[in-house]
Structures are given as C-alpha cells and as structure tokens.
Amino acid sequence: MQVSTERLFDHARTHHAWQNRPVDDDTLHRLYDLMKWGPTSANCCPARILFVKSAEAKARLLPCLMEGNRAQTAAAPVTAIIGMDMAFYDQLPRLFPHNPDARNWFAGQPEVIQTTALRNSSLQGGYFIVAARALGLDCGPMSGFDAAAVDAAFWAGTTVRTNFLCNLGYGDPAGLHPRGPRLAFDEACRIV
Numbered sequence: 001m002q003v004s005t006e007r008l009f010d011h012a013r014t015h016h017a018w019q020n021r022p023v024d025d026d027t028l029h030r031l032y033d034l035m036k037w038g039p040t041s042a043n044c045c046p047a048r049i050l051f052v053k054s055a056e057a058k059a060r061l062l063p064c065l066m067e068g069n070r071a072q073t074a075a076a077p078v079t080a081i082i083g084m085d086m087a088f089y090d091q092l093p094r095l096f097p098h099n100p101d102a103r104n105w106f107a108g109q110p111e112v113i114q115t116t117a118l119r120n121s122s123l124q125g126g127y128f129i130v131a132a133r134a135l136g137l138d139c140g141p142m143s144g145f146d147a148a149a150v151d152a153a154f155w156a157g158t159t160v161r162t163n164f165l166c167n168l169g170y171g172d173p174a175g176l177h178p179r180g181p182r183l184a185f186d187e188a189c190r191i192v
C-alpha cells in the first residue's frame, strides 16, 4: 500500500467532530500490527492500548474527561486509552533476548522505570497516530482527563497507567477550525 506524506502529515488534521461511521475491529488489529514496529528503547514496548468502543465502556470513560472533551469523545466511534505498563521490564527476557541482563536495568529503580515508560509509550502513541492515518483513520488525541479516574475505571488491578487518550474514527471536516501554524525550521531547529 502506498501512503503519501500528505496523508500522514500535510493534510492530516486533529479531529473533534466525527462522521457516523463505525471502525471495525479488524482495522484496530491492523493499526496495532503497524504501530508495534516503531522503535522503543531496548525494545521495551511499554504501551498498552484499550480500545473503548462499547456504549457501556464509553459511559464509564466520559465522567473521567474534562467537560470540553466529553461531546467529541461520545461522538467518536472508538476512543483509545494509550497506557503504559509500569512493569514493562518483565517482558524484556522475551522482547530483548540478546541481552539477558536487560530486566535488571530497570527492576527496583522507579525513576528509570517512570522515565522509560513515559518516553517510550509516548513515542508509541505517536506511531499509533501515524499508523491510524496511514489506514485512512482520523485521530483526536487528548490529555484533558483525570488520569487517576481513568486508571481506576479501566486499569484497576493491573500495572498499567494511562498516558493519553485518542479518539479514532472518520472525522467530519465541517468541524475543523483553521489550522494553527507551526514553528519554522529556524525557530525549532539548528544544524550544528
């Protein structure tokens, strides 16, 4: 499949309004099977994703959101909770087999665990957005929510904590406002 840079970046917008068009489970599987190949440190792959799709699960999620995020989330066919497994290092013997010592780089070191889980699950969240766009989906990432409430409602009894949320579906272009500018190369970058 050929995917253009226009689809991934130039023309891709953050959506807040959604067409009444479902996203099938097969597409969600394809999305994960693309994003999983994005690199993480020591191949630690800390991201865990809960696709909130049923009316029952949506009803549990909505009260955890900032008011301004509720209507867009209620209208989206799927909301992904991008979590991070704080016990990600337990998978390293399988995910990073060429260094049997890798688990010990993290175990018992909460600051290293936190930094590594956040950095790499955020990267994986970026891969998630680009993979979704490659499959023709639109995204609406959100950080406006009560993380403790989402954790209690969806990750209770696990070692996973919420990083961010992302509405998924087919956006309604009528809901878009003019796009915000970006910093120019010279403002954001230097070549030294």
Ligand SMILES: Cc1cc2nc3c(=O)[nH]c(=O)nc-3n(C[C@H](O)[C@H](O)[C@H](O)COP(=O)(O)O)c2cc1C
Binding pocket: 012, 013, 014, 015, 016, 068, 069, 140, 141, 142, 143, 144, 145, 164, 179, 180
């Ligand atoms: C991590 C993250 C958190 C965001 N949180 C929210 C949010 O809570 N509510 C919201 O309406 N938009 C949220 N946004 C949307 C951004 O404002 C939007 O992606 C940005 O302005 C770029 O818009 P564009 O993709 O249309 O150019 C978030 C985006 C990201 C990446």
